Structure formats: C-alpha cells, structure tokens
Amino acid sequence: MALWVKEQQTDDLALSCRVSKVLHREKTPFQDMAVVDTLQYGRMLVLDNIIQTTVGDEFVYHEMITHVALNTHPSPKRVLVIGGGDGGSVREIVKHPSIEKVVHCEIDGAVIEVAKKYLPEISCALDNPKVEIIIDDGIKHVRENKQTYDVIVVDSPDPIGPAEGLFSVGFYEDIAAALKDEGIFVAQTESPFLNRDLIQRLFRDIGGIFP
Amino acid sequence: MALWVKEQQTDDLALSCRVSKVLHREKTPFQDMAVVDTLQYGRMLVLDNIIQTTVGDEFVYHEMITHVALNTHPSPKRVLVIGGGDGGSVREIVKHPSIEKVVHCEIDGAVIEVAKKYLPEISCALDNPKVEIIIDDGIKHVRENKQTYDVIVVDSPDPIGPAEGLFSVGFYEDIAAALKDEGIFVAQTESPFLNRDLIQRLFRDIGGIFP
The missing domain is CATH 3.40.50.150 (Vaccinia Virus protein VP39)
Incomplete structure (x- = not known):
C-alpha cells in the first residue's frame, strides 16, 4: 500500500507527498498531530492535515x-x-x-x-x-x-x-x-x-x- | 465530474490542480499539448502532462x-x-x-x-x-x-x-x-x-x- 499525505491547499489545489512511515499520531487538546517520514522532503510535522514543516526545506x-x-x-x-x-x-x-x-x-x-x-x-x-x-x-x-x-x-x-x-x-x-x-x-x-x-x-x- | 491536472513532479510528490475547462488538445510532432483553464492559477499550458506555465504565476x-x-x-x-x-x-x-x-x-x-x-x-x-x-x-x-x-x-x-x-x-x-x-x-x-x-x-x- 502506498501512503500519501495529501494537503488540500485550497479547494482547487492539492499537494501530495508519499509517506514511508508514520512515526507518531496524537490528538492533543488543540489539534490532530502527526509526524511522518516522507521520501521527498524527509521527516514532516502535520497538524490538522496541514503540512507545517519538513526537515528537507x-x-x-x-x-x-x-x-x-x-x-x-x-x-x-x-x-x-x-x-x-x-x-x-x-x-x-x-x-x-x-x-x-x-x-x-x-x-x-x-x-x-x-x-x-x-x-x-x-x-x-x-x-x-x-x-x-x-x-x-x-x-x-x-x-x-x-x-x-x-x-x-x-x-x-x-x-x-x-x-x-x-x-x-x-x-x-x-x-x-x-x-x-x-x-x-x-x-x-x-x-x-x-x-x-x-x-x-x-x-x-x-x-x-x-x- | 471534477477534472484535475495531476503532475507527478517526482515519484514521491504530486501537484493537483482543478480544471474548469479543457480548451485545446493536440498531439504535435514533438509532444502532447493541452491548454486548460484552472481555478487556482488561471489558464495553463501543459506539455506531456507537465505544467509549463500559468497566467497566474x-x-x-x-x-x-x-x-x-x-x-x-x-x-x-x-x-x-x-x-x-x-x-x-x-x-x-x-x-x-x-x-x-x-x-x-x-x-x-x-x-x-x-x-x-x-x-x-x-x-x-x-x-x-x-x-x-x-x-x-x-x-x-x-x-x-x-x-x-x-x-x-x-x-x-x-x-x-x-x-x-x-x-x-x-x-x-x-x-x-x-x-x-x-x-x-x-x-x-x-x-x-x-x-x-x-x-x-x-x-x-x-x-x-x-x-
């Protein structure tokens, strides 16, 4: 199975990044938080399905x-x-x-x-x-x-x-x-x-x- | 039906842009050419499935x-x-x-x-x-x-x-x-x-x- 983070940047534009591993998943009092390894940008922090930062860029x-x-x-x-x-x-x-x-x-x-x-x-x-x-x-x-x-x-x-x-x-x-x-x-x-x-x-x- | 141009930028990264209208499609001697209207970036030229230019950016x-x-x-x-x-x-x-x-x-x-x-x-x-x-x-x-x-x-x-x-x-x-x-x-x-x-x-x- 290929896993992808797909960020819907607007209704009309989406960015999809292949995920090699989900390292962490947590529902905090404020948001849904995930850390994943991606093949394109390295490790990535995702909050409420929105890409926050990646080690690569x-x-x-x-x-x-x-x-x-x-x-x-x-x-x-x-x-x-x-x-x-x-x-x-x-x-x-x-x-x-x-x-x-x-x-x-x-x-x-x-x-x-x-x-x-x-x-x-x-x-x-x-x-x-x-x-x-x-x-x-x-x-x-x-x-x-x-x-x-x-x-x-x-x-x-x-x-x-x-x-x-x-x-x-x-x-x-x-x-x-x-x-x-x-x-x-x-x-x-x-x-x-x-x-x-x-x-x-x-x-x-x-x-x-x-x- | 929602139409999208999906450009696979690498094996691990894809950009998807919603298309409102396909204006032109042609197989030239060199490449597959399309002109589409997109909702995010306006009119777009696509050659061999790769986004070349958009009026918006x-x-x-x-x-x-x-x-x-x-x-x-x-x-x-x-x-x-x-x-x-x-x-x-x-x-x-x-x-x-x-x-x-x-x-x-x-x-x-x-x-x-x-x-x-x-x-x-x-x-x-x-x-x-x-x-x-x-x-x-x-x-x-x-x-x-x-x-x-x-x-x-x-x-x-x-x-x-x-x-x-x-x-x-x-x-x-x-x-x-x-x-x-x-x-x-x-x-x-x-x-x-x-x-x-x-x-x-x-x-x-x-x-x-x-x-």
Missing part, C-alpha cells in the same frame, strides 16, 4: 522569518516567538550574538515534546539557556507584556483553528504595545498566490496600527 | 530568467531565446531599451500558435518587430551562429523528451561559442529541491566550459 522558511527582521533591527536583545513549536525559528534567532533572551510562547506543549523527540535538526536550540519556553496562549502573553520586546515573530499555522486569533486587529494592537521603541514585528501570512484576500486584509489591518 | 519565472541576465550585461543588444514558445521570456526581454533583436528559436511551432490563440497575456510580444521567430532545433541554431549573441536564454521544459539535448555538454560548448565576448548564458535548470543530482551535474558541466 524548513530552512527556507525559518531563515526568512527570522534573519530579515533581526538584521534590520540595530541591536535585537529580547525576542518573542509565538507559535513555532518545532523550534526552527528559535534555532535561527539564537545565532545572533546580540540576543540575550528568546521567549518562546507555544500554546500546545505536545508540539514541543514531539519536535524534541522526532525533529532534532529543527528543535536543537530549545534547550539553549537564552531560551525560555512558556506553554500558554500567545495572545494573552502579548497583552500582558508592554514594551518588552525588540522583535516579535508570529510563527503561526494557517489562520484557522487555534491560530485564528493571531490574525486579528486586537492582537496586532497588543503586538504594537508589546514592542519597545524601534521594535519589529514579523508574521507568517500564508502564500501570496493562494491567499490574496487574506494578505490584502492583513496589510490594511497592520498598516492602520503600525507607524 | 508565470511572471515569477519569466522575470527571473530574463531580467537578472539582461541587467547584468552592460548593453545587451542581441538576445537568443531557445524554447519558451509561450512567449513570456520574449515579452520581458523587449522591455529593455538596449535590445535591437531577439531571435526566438522554438522547435515546436504548434506551441507558438496555441500561445498566440489562448495565452495572449504571455505571448503578446511575439509580433514585436524586434522579434524574429525561427521554428527549428535550438541546438542546431546555436551550433551555426558563432559569436552572435549578448545573452542566450534557454527556456526549456524538463530535461526529458524534446529538451534532453538542451542539458548536454556539447550544447553548452556551442552556447559558449555562440556568445560574444562578455556574453551571458542563463538556463532553466529545474527545482533545486527536487533535482539535486541534475543541478550538481549542470554546475560541473557548465563550470568546465564557461570561464
């Missing part, structure tokens, strides 16, 4: 979502990562010598556990002494931490299910307040080819809040 | 395969495009004011006819007076035109079937000889994620021929 995403902001800020010391339980963003952030503290706020602790066990290439910096892991709602954390961070990275999954609130105006207002002066906000905002309406909305929402 | 490919080389060369006047019967590369090249002549050498005249009829957004510069279309084998054309071009763009499909010879050492040697001094060669070389062996081979082959 994760560097493209994690390098871009972190280094552009961190190299733009003159001296980033305190960084917040919301989501990104696989640890790839944290791994890239701690490469910057100016970093003193990375607060990693992930709502689903089971994702972090599974990443540590099955995705060591991606999660390898989660034990770095500069990294504090908080298992909590990122929206709440941001609301309660005014003027705390130089850079905030929202490393979220698709804007449905547990991540829906990470694409809301109220959240962006709290992000702006949680940043120090000269702070930088960067967020995963889906494919511009497949989600034009979402990206137009985000630009409008964010443009109205950030200077 | 072709600009990414055509801008990159032309403007990098044309902006690197100090004054490109004569450009050769091999393949690329849809006309997208030619459309971008004639935007450069220094261009005097674009020779467009496509082996399969049926592709050009179908592009003119069904893909006007892409083929719109094929009637430009600076453009000369030659329906012939690009390998032969390059062999017979020494020191003729400032830039040569090989806008080929996958390295199988009619395009196989466009990925050979002998062809690269003829390309080098067909370029003027300071000439630039640019080629479509497939996805670096999916074709590592091919790209390693190409770098080795081309590096041994070009200074």
